[in-house]
Amino acid sequence: xxxxxxxxxxRGGRQGNEDSLGQxxxxxxxxxxxxxxxxxxxxxxxxxxxxxxxxxxxxxxxTVSELPPTGQRLVSALAHANxxxxxxxxxxxxxxxxxxxxAVLLAIDCARRxxxxxxxxxxxxxxxxxxxxxxxxxxxxxxxxxxxxxxxSPEAARHHxxxxxxxxxxxxxxxxxxxxxxxxxxxxxxxxxxxxxxxxWEYVDETYMRDALHQASTPDAWLxxxxxxxxxxxARNHDNLSAMAVWIVDANDDTxxxxxxxxxxxx
Numbered sequence: 001x002x003x004x005x006x007x008x009x010x011r012g013g014r015q016g017n018e019d020s021l022g023q024x025x026x027x028x029x030x031x032x033x034x035x036x037x038x039x040x041x042x043x044x045x046x047x048x049x050x051x052x053x054x055x056x057x058x059x060x061x062x063t064v065s066e067l068p069p070t071g072q073r074l075v076s077a078l079a080h081a082n083x084x085x086x087x088x089x090x091x092x093x094x095x096x097x098x099x100x101x102x103a104v105l106l107a108i109d110c111a112r113r114x115x116x117x118x119x120x121x122x123x124x125x126x127x128x129x130x131x132x133x134x135x136x137x138x139x140x141x142x143x144x145x146x147x148x149x150x151x152x153s154p155e156a157a158r159h160h161x162x163x164x165x166x167x168x169x170x171x172x173x174x175x176x177x178x179x180x181x182x183x184x185x186x187x188x189x190x191x192x193x194x195x196x197x198x199x200x201w202e203y204v205d206e207t208y209m210r211d212a213l214h215q216a217s218t219p220d221a222w223l224x225x226x227x228x229x230x231x232x233x234x235a236r237n238h239d240n241l242s243a244m245a246v247w248i249v250d251a252n253d254d255t256x257x258x259x260x261x262x263x264x265x266x267x
Contacts (some may be wrong), residue, residue: 001032002249003030005221007228012199013237018044019197021242023053029069030108031059032159032244034192035101036123036197038169043099046092047085047171051103054081059107068109071180074118078103078170078178079112082120097219104195114184115193120177123170126194129187134204135185140168141175158202189250192222192265199241203230205263208256219245 011017023030024169035051037044058077059069066073066239081103089097102121108114117125119148122144125134142165144151157163168177194211204226212229216222223243230241 001113003108003110004219004247004249005032005245006223007242007244008223009242010240012230013235014240015111015184015257016045017038017240019199019240019242020045020048020052021057021224021244023205023244026055028111029059029062030110030246031056031106032195032246033046033103033105034123034195034197034242034244035103035170036121036199036240036242037099037173038103039096039099040193043096045099046096047099047101048083048103050088051081051170055103066209067119068105068112068114068184070183071116071118073180074105074107074116075180076122077171077179078105078118079176080178082170082172082178086173088145089171094241100169102166102169102197106193106195106244108187109184112184113187115182115187115191116184118178118180120179121166122198124194124198125195126206126209127194128192128194128210128213129188131210133184134209135181136206138179140179141166151162153254157206163202164198187248189248191248193246194222194226194243195246196243197239197241199239200230200243203233203238207241210245219247235251 020035033055035048055077072150102123104119104123104125106117111177122139143157143160206209212225
């Protein structure tokens with residue numbers, strides 16, 4: 001099984017970049033994680049880096065009984081990251097005591113041809129199949145609750161004045177809402193995943209994502225088109241923007257994308 005991947009991160013109109021990205025692959029497994037930190041004074045970038053480091057370390061040595069990775073197992077990895085952020089808040093003094101991070105995580109088992117994902121906050125995962133959106137995470141935010149109650153349209157939610165009010169973020173003591181996909185998701189050739197921070201999806205709707213995917217020959221070209229759209233439409237002081245793209249490559253596809261080779265292991 002072959003994967004083609006790409007990633008980008010940009011500080012946008014801000015002085016610093018508090019987003020973090022990471023990926024890891026073995027002969028059988030592939031993980032990627034995107035985290036969007038908040039807290040200022042070094043706190044946001046510290047929190048997001050803790051998320052990436054913790055999650056990848058947590059999932060690197062799964063036992064046979066934990067394969068294929070499920071959404072619930074990924075929830076556990078993000079909960080571990082939450083604990084590590086809380087510990088660092090206590091050790092890091094005033095500059096780190098309020099740090100938080102959203103996160104979204106994707107795991108692919110290439111032997112079983114399955115995927116799973118989990119998220120906390122408003123960093124998102126999208127999956128496109130046959131060129132159309134077939135799966136999307138649901139934000140843990142006030143405006144998402146308003147959309148669910150049909151008090152607000154999804155498009156209006158992108159620019160609502162309370163859009164940044166989150167109902168969950170890593171770095172929280174006590175009860176925390178982390179959502180995982182239900183079990184595992186069977187993969188097909190040419191499925192395309194997009195993980196992104198709110199600094200991207202706020203300015204790029206799902207129709208544009210789909211249309212840009214249709215026109216892109218590589219994951220890198222897809223992300224480049226999405227980032228270009230942000231730069232055209234966003235205010236000058238817009239947020240950091242980060243994204244990761246993962247394509248399930250058809251063996252007969254002659255794409256020029258750089259392939260991440262993942263061997264099929266015994267089931």
